[in-house]
Amino acid sequence: MYTIAKRFSFSASHVIGGLPAEHPCARHHGHNYEVEVVLQSAELDAVGFVRDYRELSALKTYIDDHLDHRHLNDVFGHDRTTSEFLAKWLFDWCREHWPEVAAVRVSETPRTWAEYRP
Numbered sequence: 001m002y003t004i005a006k007r008f009s010f011s012a013s014h015v016i017g018g019l020p021a022e023h024p025c026a027r028h029h030g031h032n033y034e035v036e037v038v039l040q041s042a043e044l045d046a047v048g049f050v051r052d053y054r055e056l057s058a059l060k061t062y063i064d065d066h067l068d069h070r071h072l073n074d075v076f077g078h079d080r081t082t083s084e085f086l087a088k089w090l091f092d093w094c095r096e097h098w099p100e101v102a103a104v105r106v107s108e109t110p111r112t113w114a115e116y117r118p
């Protein structure tokens with residue numbers, strides 16, 4: 001099995017609902033998010049790629065258009081704007097475009113990540 005990955009970044013704010021009032025993430029705050037999309041395939045194409053990294057740049061456009069410098073609660077219309085939620089939402093978009101997608105990871109900080117992998 002071959003595995004490739006590409007990283008993307010965006011900045012956004014959010015407020016996570018359902019937390020105790022004293023939890024810092026219950027306050028309006030922001031992150032410099034990092035997103036990593038992972039693709040896997042048992043076979044390579046004629047060039048020798050799982051998929052050309054350049055094709056994956058479509059995700060950058062999608063992230064820039066929908067998430068970058070936005071308030072995520074407004075984008076999604078709810079307050080469950082966790083990394084886990086974002087990972088699944090981005091995975092679903094990737095799956096529609098690239099059937100080889102195996103997982104999406106979202107980091108809010110350099111010390112944390114959440115992954116969606118079906």
Ligand SMILES: Nc1nc2c(c(=O)[nH]1)N=C([C@H](O)[C@H](O)COP(=O)(O)OP(=O)(O)OP(=O)(O)O)CN2
Binds near residue numbers: 016081112
């Ligand atoms: N499982 C999850 N837990 C938390 C999420 C999440 O998306 N999934 N999100 C948050 C908050 O968004 C918070 O801003 C990030 O939390 P944390 O990593 O604790 O951030 P800090 O930089 O404050 O952490 P340090 O302890 O300074 O490393 C909370 N939890």
Ligand SMILES: [Zn+2]
Binds near residue numbers: 014029030031
């Ligand atoms: Zn946060």
